[in-house]
Amino acid sequence: MRTSTLRVAAVFRAATLCLWTLSACALMSPAAYAAGSKKPSFSQSVDEYLEQFARFHPSIAAGNGLHQHDGLLEDFSAPKIRAEVAWLNYWHHRFDSIKPKSLTADERVDRRIVLGVIEGWLLDLNTIKTWRRNPMIYVSAISDGLHNLMTMDSSPSESRMREAIAKLQGVSVLLNSARVNIAYPPRVYVEHAIEMTDGLHDLLTHDLALAFATSSNTTLQKQLSQAAAKADKAVMAYRTELTTQVLPHAVGLYMMGTNNVLARYKAEELIDMTADQLLNLGTRELAVQQAAFAEAAARIDAKRNPLEIWHEVQNAHPKTGELVPAARVLVDELLTFIKDRHLVDLPANENIIVAPAPAYDLGLASMHSSPPLEPKPIQSYYYLTDADPSWPAARQDEWLKAFNYATLADITAHEVAPGHYVHSVFMRHTPGKIRRIWVGLNPFPQPSSGQDGWAHYAEQLVSDEGFKADDPRYKMAQIAEALNRICRLIVGLRLHSGQWTITQASDFFVTQAYLPKAQAQREAERGTYDPTYGGYFLGKMAALKLRHDYEAAHSKDFSLAEFHQKVMTNGIAPWWAHRQLLLPGDKGTVLQ
Numbered sequence: 001m002r003t004s005t006l007r008v009a010a011v012f013r014a015a016t017l018c019l020w021t022l023s024a025c026a027l028m029s030p031a032a033y034a035a036g037s038k039k040p041s042f043s044q045s046v047d048e049y050l051e052q053f054a055r056f057h058p059s060i061a062a063g064n065g066l067h068q069h070d071g072l073l074e075d076f077s078a079p080k081i082r083a084e085v086a087w088l089n090y091w092h093h094r095f096d097s098i099k100p101k102s103l104t105a106d107e108r109v110d111r112r113i114v115l116g117v118i119e120g121w122l123l124d125l126n127t128i129k130t131w132r133r134n135p136m137i138y139v140s141a142i143s144d145g146l147h148n149l150m151t152m153d154s155s156p157s158e159s160r161m162r163e164a165i166a167k168l169q170g171v172s173v174l175l176n177s178a179r180v181n182i183a184y185p186p187r188v189y190v191e192h193a194i195e196m197t198d199g200l201h202d203l204l205t206h207d208l209a210l211a212f213a214t215s216s217n218t219t220l221q222k223q224l225s226q227a228a229a230k231a232d233k234a235v236m237a238y239r240t241e242l243t244t245q246v247l248p249h250a251v252g253l254y255m256m257g258t259n260n261v262l263a264r265y266k267a268e269e270l271i272d273m274t275a276d277q278l279l280n281l282g283t284r285e286l287a288v289q290q291a292a293f294a295e296a297a298a299r300i301d302a303k304r305n306p307l308e309i310w311h312e313v314q315n316a317h318p319k320t321g322e323l324v325p326a327a328r329v330l331v332d333e334l335l336t337f338i339k340d341r342h343l344v345d346l347p348a349n350e351n352i353i354v355a356p357a358p359a360y361d362l363g364l365a366s367m368h369s370s371p372p373l374e375p376k377p378i379q380s381y382y383y384l385t386d387a388d389p390s391w392p393a394a395r396q397d398e399w400l401k402a403f404n405y406a407t408l409a410d411i412t413a414h415e416v417a418p419g420h421y422v423h424s425v426f427m428r429h430t431p432g433k434i435r436r437i438w439v440g441l442n443p444f445p446q447p448s449s450g451q452d453g454w455a456h457y458a459e460q461l462v463s464d465e466g467f468k469a470d471d472p473r474y475k476m477a478q479i480a481e482a483l484n485r486i487c488r489l490i491v492g493l494r495l496h497s498g499q500w501t502i503t504q505a506s507d508f509f510v511t512q513a514y515l516p517k518a519q520a521q522r523e524a525e526r527g528t529y530d531p532t533y534g535g536y537f538l539g540k541m542a543a544l545k546l547r548h549d550y551e552a553a554h555s556k557d558f559s560l561a562e563f564h565q566k567v568m569t570n571g572i573a574p575w576w577a578h579r580q581l582l583l584p585g586d587k588g589t590v591l592q
Helices: 008-016 030-034 042-056 058-063 079-095 107-127 137-153 158-167 173-179 187-211 216-248 258-269 275-301 306-315 323-340 395-403 404-417 422-428 451-466 472-497 502-515 517-529 535-553 560-567 575-582
Strands: 353-357 365-368 382-383
Touching: 008 382, 042 058, 042 079, 042 107, 058 137, 079 107, 079 173, 079 323, 079 560, 107 258, 107 575, 137 158, 137 173, 137 187, 137 216, 158 216, 173 216, 187 216, 187 517, 258 275, 258 535, 275 306, 275 472, 306 404, 306 472, 323 353, 323 382, 323 404, 323 451, 353 395, 365 404, 382 422, 404 422, 404 451, 404 472, 422 451, 422 560, 451 472, 451 535, 472 502, 472 517, 535 560, 535 575, 560 575
Parallel strands: 353 382
Antiparallel strands: 365 382
């Protein structure tokens, strides 16, 4: 895909006319380099690109360990969007003009990755225009930016408090941009945005102060409280407008069209397949995994319905107050398992803290790994949110069903070992910076096949290699998660082609992935604004294919641990890039 139609000279001239509005940012055009200035190296160009990207998206940058602009809040005003489009066109031309032969093997794949990422952003800003359709992105920019400052100990708390105060001062301006920009939004987007404002209200009125409660600087505490109160007033006013003025007229379509979904897969994941090919892959694997699910259930009781057995599996969960200790046991078991089975050789002196989620970071389960671009690694945490003992007993039980012992093991393999946490440890040694970047803010372009695809592969890996092999409940849990991810691929395509409604998509999750109705509805609604969430499944399948092909090419000296460590050290990358790095000159397909 090519979305740039501007000549470089025109782009550069627009920049000089302040279209870009990047303070203290002097950019040189390719023509200027050719006129006599020494061209920067590829790594210098990447540094320049990332620093400028951080000005447009400081929250994404902070989550990646780039903290130059932590005090800034995103600016989604129409002029700034136009500026970003011009800037992206400039950088697409600049990276595209670099001759691949002049680069190392690592730089060649980085060049292709960054070109795809830029193409994905241009598709979103120019064609899909999420910034015109989805109020969620405005609310999430505030909450995600503050959340980074609250949870990442990348600098002293007082520094982060000052940055939070500065960020809060831009809330009213950001929400005014939302008022101007949003037109004909889909109803489901507005409903989710309203829910998100409720969460942001809690963050501003309670969680933010709690996160910095240990600071002894009373002056900063007061300033933070005042800035949060002012921001909360603006957020609640916007919530009222969404509820009374926007929602009653929210009749926009969420469908972006099959071609745009495929273009996102091609740009962000470097997966170039037709919709029929992707659907055939998903349908084929869905049948395989459903048969495996039934087979695992039959090992427990061949005379009973597999779903009846699965419901019993879900009912076997830790009691309230016992979730975190159960997760600690599983982390230790998994780390020992991958070491004993020689699946991964972890570096020495690495540790992860398993802890209850702080009051300002509630959710189901979340992995807070040290971002690989942090100059000095910070402590990594695996957070879990237990049931609240003040809830009614039925609500506590329903919450903990998601943490049944079998599923908790699968979640922990995904989040910790050998999934996200272990991946992040090896990524500290990834060459360059492009493949050490975490995903962006949903629903913006965010390659997931190389990050969540790896973690999803990790779930199946430990199961296939025999973790808890004597208890088929654990295999059922692993397959249940796989079924959900396969359905995401199919639903994303069906929703955005207009073939299915949200109700039909929800029913599909119920009947094919065996999800409860409430969870199925959430999954279906997610597909409306995250159409490429099939990347989890596609990444896992691409990893399995690469492992097969790599083992065939190195049959005499193949080592599973070495393969895994090479993949993880190669960072977060589309699987096309992994194939180029591990199988130089490879012409094989990423998926089949």
